[in-house]
Amino acid sequence: MPRVVVLEDDEDLRAILCELLDLSGAEGCVSAGSLAELERKRVEALGCGLAILDINLGAGVPSGLDAYRWLRDNGFAGRTVFLTGHARSHPLVREALELAHVQVLSKPIQSRVLLSLLGDGPHGTGTS
Amino acid sequence: MLGVAEQEARARLWRGTLVGTVLVTLTELAYTFIDYGVFKGALLLPVARVLHLGWALLLLGLLLVRRSHLSTRWLEGCFAAAVLPFLPVYALAEHAMTTSGLVWVPMTGHRLSMLAISVLAPTSLWLGGGLICAFALEAVVLWYGLGLGSHPGVSSPWEPWGTLIYGVVALAMLGYRVRNHSIELKLREARAEAEALERLARLFLAVRDATNTPLQTLELCLTLLERRHPESAPTTASMERALGRLRSLTQRLGSVDPLVVWREGDESFDADTLLRHLEEDLARELERRRR
Numbered sequence: 303m304p305r306v307v308v309l310e311d312d313e314d315l316r317a318i319l320c321e322l323l324d325l326s327g328a329e330g331c332v333s334a335g336s337l338a339e340l341e342r343k344r345v346e347a348l349g350c351g352l353a354i355l356d357i358n359l360g361a362g363v364p365s366g367l368d369a370y371r372w373l374r375d376n377g378f379a380g381r382t383v384f385l386t387g388h389a390r391s392h393p394l395v396r397e398a399l400e401l402a403h404v405q406v407l408s409k410p411i412q413s414r415v416l417l418s419l420l421g422d423g424p425h426g427t428g429t430s
Numbered sequence: 431m432l433g434v435a436e437q438e439a440r441a442r443l444w445r446g447t448l449v450g451t452v453l454v455t456l457t458e459l460a461y462t463f464i465d466y467g468v469f470k471g472a473l474l475l476p477v478a479r480v481l482h483l484g485w486a487l488l489l490l491g492l493l494l495v496r497r498s499h500l501s502t503r504w505l506e507g508c509f510a511a512a513v514l515p516f517l518p519v520y521a522l523a524e525h526a527m528t529t530s531g532l533v534w535v536p537m538t539g540h541r542l543s544m545l546a547i548s549v550l551a552p553t554s555l556w557l558g559g560g561l562i563c564a565f566a567l568e569a570v571v572l573w574y575g576l577g578l579g580s581h582p583g584v585s586s587p588w589e590p591w592g593t594l595i596y597g598v599v600a601l602a603m604l605g606y607r608v609r610n611h612s613i614e615l616k617l618r619e620a621r622a623e624a625e626a627l628e629r630l631a632r633l634f635l636a637v638r639d640a641t642n643t644p645l646q647t648l649e650l651c652l653t654l655l656e657r658r659h660p661e662s663a664p665t666t667a668s669m670e671r672a673l674g675r676l677r678s679l680t681q682r683l684g685s686v687d688p689l690v691v692w693r694e695g696d697e698s699f700d701a702d703t704l705l706r707h708l709e710e711d712l713a714r715e716l717e718r719r720r721r
Contacts, residue, residue: 315647322650325657361703387642389635389687409642410677413653 303420304351304380305329309340309369311359319354319416326417337364337372348373351380352419357394357406358386365394370404383419385409439615443505443552444497450550451490451512458483458519465523469530475522482515506552513561516543517568524572533583540569541596548600553611558604566597629708631686636704638683645680648673 306328310316313335320331332347334340336359340347347353353373355366370382384398387409398406407415462479469475489512493500500508520539527534544562551558573579573590586592652673656666 312643312647315643315650318647318650318654322654325654385646387639387646389639389684389690391687391690410646410649410680413650416650 303327303329305332305346305349306352306354306420307332307334307340307343307347307350307373307380308354309334309337309359309366310354310356310385311335311363312356322413322416323420326420328420335359337369340369341372344376348376348378350378353378353380353382354385354419355382356385357398358388358392367394367397367401370398370401381405381419383407385411438618439553440502440505443502444493444500446550446552447505447509447512448490448493450509450546451486451493453546453550454512454516455483455486455490458486465526468532469526472526475519475526478519478522482519485515486512502552506554506557509550509552510557510561513543513547514564517564520565521568521572524576524578527583528576528578528581531583533585535586536573536578536584537569537586537589537593540565541593544597544600545603548603548607551604553608555605555608558608559601562597562600562604566594569593569597628689629711631689632704633708634683634686635690636708638680640702640705641676641680645673645676 303326306320306323308316308319308323308331310319310333316333316335320333323331329351330346332343332350334343334347353370355369357366359365359369366384366386370384373382382404384404384406385408386392386395386398386406388395390396390399390408395406398404405419458479462476462483465479466473466476489508493505493508516539520543523539524536527536544565547558547561547565551561570590570593573593578584578586578589648669652666652669655662655669659666
């Protein structure tokens with residue numbers, strides 16, 4: 303089971319996500335509420351095998367897409383899954399959908415879908 | 431309570447009536463002096479002009495003082511009331527000219543009035559058309575009634591047909607205006623409806639976006655509860671069903687997604703900001719309706 307980095311601006315969801323992932327056998331969970339916090343946890347984050355990134359991290363702050371680019375530019379080798387509560391027509395979601403080798407999942411996803419990400423799921427582009 | 435389109439139409443009607451009444455006032459003011467000079471000693475026509483002038487000033491006062499309270503019907507009435515007194519005034523003027531010994535071009539006032547009505551009359555074909563027909567009819571009646579065709583002071587070989595052609599042109603211009611106004615109204619209504627639908631779609635999406643993260647939290651909390659307290663299965667099953675209904679509701683709210691047009695800068699708004707803007711819009715609309 304991989305270590306997971308979770309980037310989510312909602313504190314409750316971030317905490318519960320990590321708790322559930324830990325309970326479900328993830329090797330560990332690195333959580334961050336913003337790109338700045340992710341950068342501070344650079345070593346732990348880049349060592350993870352799975353990144354779960356919320357797309358919209360709030361108004362006027364770097365988005366999950368910025369975090370994805372930062373991870374990629376810094377040699378992150380794991381899988382990336384975007385979570386979003388926004389509509390498919392939202393510009394940021396459309397941008398995420400155009401990326402190769404990432405998954406975009408719409409909130410609320412069922413727990414079993416989330417936990418299946420810990421397994422050997424497909425690594426290609428996909429949506430749910 | 432008038433909508434935005436009705437308010438705009440009423441404001442336009444008010445402007446047309448005001449401009450028409452101002453023109454009537456200025457015309458009668460000028461012709462009071464002209465007629466006084468032309469018909470020296472004969473006061474009937476200048477007095478008729480002054481009475482019309484006074485009446486037009488009263489109407490102007492009414493239009494300005496009761497600007498926001500006059501209904502469409504009242505405004506149409508004001509326009510007709512400002513214009514109709516020209517009929518007896520013109521009849522008096524044409525009659526006075528026949529006895530003046532001067533050479534003149536008859537029906538000039540009728541022709542100018544018909545053209546002015548076609549441009550300024552409220553966009554109601556019945557009122558504008560009726561007024562134009564009244565002036566054309568009076569021109570014909572005066573032409574034959576006063577025997578202007580054989581009068582030595584008149585040199586208008588094509589009358590009264592020339593004046594009637596002016597009437598037809600004025601009617602055509604009025605018809606064109608009415609048709610344009612009607613198309614404009616329909617376009618405005620369609621646009622207002624599309625904007626209202628898009629605002630509603632945005633509201634739906636904003637509510638859905640604001641709900642999704644808490645729903646996700648509840649979903650994961652429920653899974654944790656099921657794992658940690660399997661003995662609470664009946665309770666968590668009820669929660670699961672309730673959560674399913676909420677999920678289904680938010681999915682339905684998302685069906686309006688294709689109606690939303692995203693503009694530059696929209697992506698940086700979060701759902702709370704969008705909801706706040708919508709609430710402000712609604713508060714403004716409520717305030718406008720209260721006024």
